[in-house]
Amino acid sequence: MEYEEAVASAPAGWRHFDIGDIARLPPAVRERELARVPRGEPDERVLRALFWTLVYHLEPQRWDDLARIEPIAPELIAALPGGGDVALDVGAGSGRLTRHLVKKGHRVIAVEPSAGLRALLARRLPNVEVVAGWAEQLPLGDGIAQLTAACGALGPDPAVLGELRRVTARGGVIALISPEHPEWFEEQGWKRTVVARPPVPDHAPELDEFFGPPDPPHEMVMTTV
Numbered sequence: 054m055e056y057e058e059a060v061a062s063a064p065a066g067w068r069h070f071d072i073g074d075i076a077r078l079p080p081a082v083r084e085r086e087l088a089r090v091p092r093g094e095p096d097e098r099v100l101r102a103l104f105w106t107l108v109y110h111l112e113p114q115r116w117d118d119l120a121r122i123e124p125i126a127p128e129l130i131a132a133l134p135g136g137g138d139v140a141l142d143v144g145a146g147s148g149r150l151t152r153h154l155v156k157k158g159h160r161v162i163a164v165e166p167s168a169g170l171r172a173l174l175a176r177r178l179p180n181v182e183v184v185a186g187w188a189e190q191l192p193l194g195d196g197i198a199q200l201t202a203a204c205g206a207l208g209p210d211p212a213v214l215g216e217l218r219r220v221t222a223r224g225g226v227i228a229l230i231s232p233e234h235p236e237w238f239e240e241q242g243w244k245r246t247v248v249a250r251p252p253v254p255d256h257a258p259e260l261d262e263f264f265g266p267p268d269p270p271h272e273m274v275m276t277t278v
Contacts, residue, residue, distance in 0.1 A: 066263035113169030208233030
């Protein structure tokens with residue numbers, strides 16, 4: 054997500070953090086995130102821009118609570134190819150998509166930069182190979198996956214798309230659920246699928262106050278490599 058877009062779209066929970074929390078981020082994460090902050094920015098704009106990073110790395114359980122009330126639409130899961138080949142889950146979080154890939158018969162590798170979220174995923178899905186990494190620099194070999202999938206805010210970033218194509222085998226599928234700017238992918242020839250939002254389970258109102266209204270993933274773009 055671009056800096057200005059992140060500032061504008063930050064939910065009310067950004068107020069939960071203060072500027073000192075940035076120092077609590079892992080050094081590599083802090084350096085990476087601050088590199089995109091313009092010099093002289095007010096604290097409020099910095100916190101808004103880094104809201105999701107602060108949640109992922111400092112409060113992973115809170116993110117997991119959100120993921121549980123935002124289930125992926127079953128029609129999207131059904132549209133993903135199954136089988137015993139390798140599937141990658143890029144930016145896997147605590148395993149919202151990962152568990153479905155396992156159920157579809159894949160050997161799954163989950164890539165996630167947050168240590169806290171990796172720990173949650175590894176405990177929940179012990180048969181999944183969980184590795185640390187960023188979408189724009191995947192720590193994986195060329196063409197290893199027949200399915201490369203993600204459920205999160207991946208958009209038309211050339212570095213990210215280049216990596217997704219690199220790790221996907223010829224004839225394999227790349228599927229992005231809830232992508233940024235899905236219309237861009239559609240214009241580039243990706244198949245775009247939009248279905249009804251799945252129902253939101255009962256949950257504590259504090260989650261809505263922090264993250265805003267739940268928005269379960271109900272859109273996907275897909276292409277064959």
